[in-house]
Amino acid sequence: MKITEEEVRYVADLANLDLTDAEVHKFRADLDEILGHVERLNEIDTAGVEPMAQVLFEGGATDTWRDDRERACLGTDVALANAPLAGAGYFKVPKVIER
């Protein structure tokens, strides 16, 4: 077994994901099977191989630069329009710490 239910609960906690007991049970089995397949990567020799973090292409050193000029931005009202709760120009959230 690659992963236990306890580890599944720990990972869900890291991911800020509330899972039901049934989900913990199901994901343990799913992740176990997927990680079992992924183990095959250990068969391939990667000694001295650089990790590929990004697809790179030919280009000039400054191709991705742009002029440092002021641009129009969304503005507070528009930026807040989709928030479930907003007020006084801010996103509103529940208390961070319960006393």
Place this chain on the structure above:
Amino acid sequence: MDLRSLTIGQVRDGLLARQFSATELTRDALAFAGSQNSLTSAYLHFSPERALAAAAAVDEKIASGEDPGPLAGVPVAVKDVIVTKGVRTTCGSKLLANYIPPYDATAITRLEEAGGVILGKTNCDEFAMGSSNENSAFCPVRNPVAPDRVPGGSSGGSAAAVAQGTATLALGSDTGGSIRQPASFCGVVGVTPTYGRVSRYGLTAFASSLDHIGPLARTVRDAATLLQVIAGRDPMDATSAAATVPDYTQSLDGRVKGLKLGLPREYLRDLASETGTLIAAGVETLRGLGCEIREISLPATDYAIGCYYIIATAEASSNLARFDGVRYTSRSKASGTLSDMYRHTRGEGFGAECKRRIMLGTYVLSAGYYDAYYLKAQKVRSLIARDFARAFSEVDAIVAPVSPFPAFKLGEKIDDPLAMYLSDIYTITGSLAGIPCMSVPCGLTAGGLPVGMQILAKHFDEPTMFRLADAFERARAN
């Protein structure tokens, strides 16, 4: 005029000859799409106001003698992971069921500047995660060719709309095959351009080192024309490439004689099915056109699925962290602290596949596992990219299947996530390497299900890919 077989060229000719106006065409297209949508659920919602405004702008240009643009009046469907200002963009998720974006994706801006008319937003797997479109939080999409079957995923709605004729063109997104596989399943053309060729500004991020926007169409020429419009450097996306965009339609000249094509041994090994027979017949057609076929080897292929599902889920777990009940999404009604609110909102809002991928991605990035999984996968990714680089020193393009099988039945694979992941094998390798790849219709199985052939080319060599696909399409038509 038959909306189901309409092409960009026919729309242009009709408009310029004043046979119909863009407004008339748009009204007809909206009415037809609306009347047909219950058969497939390809669209999640329509945007008639925006469509008619775009059509009116085209009509004005034509009236004043201006060039109305290369996509003038053409009905387009847009996958609902690409943001549209003022038009709901749900990403197929309950969390964004009411999200109205305050800006347009660059691809949308360019499409409308070229005269394209966006009819509405298409159904997809939640946050583009899936190979069957069954992970949409709203409803699955039915394949227009066989309604008891899936259209493929995750751009299933876009492929279905083009196949059904409720759009002439569509935009999709592809991270590991999400344009090519549904194109193959629905019998249309689907293109994943070179990584960086099309700006992703406004594409909801899934796995940033793998995400692409690309076209779906009924002909290679139409797909090439749409790519022409949306390709090119965008200051709003630092990963968009500065390379000049060539005139893709210039490459549709049928000159494929002498092209060297590679057939990857590793892809054909397990393909003793009807799909294999159709691909083999397609290869013979290309040989008949004067292409030189040779077997090549891509030895790291066996490790591609493991590599992809580590990298894609790791990036997804990070990208999906922003859906937290504060800025864009709905919020759980359960009370508690900020931390409780995050957990409840995400636990209630994400569907099973997104949760599974967030879990896997968080696990492979967590302390003690990063080197064993994520770093290892990035090294394997280098080997996969090297395989292609080596192959392209010998051949001009690679020909391969898109999927091991044609469209499967709704519900058939949904309970076996690993089997679903394994079916992505032929599309994932090109995605990891960042090369251009496309699916072009190759024939039908005895049961009448479409099968697509995949063509892969060097970075930024879309011209060779289109030249080959166009010649193949014409040879099949004759």
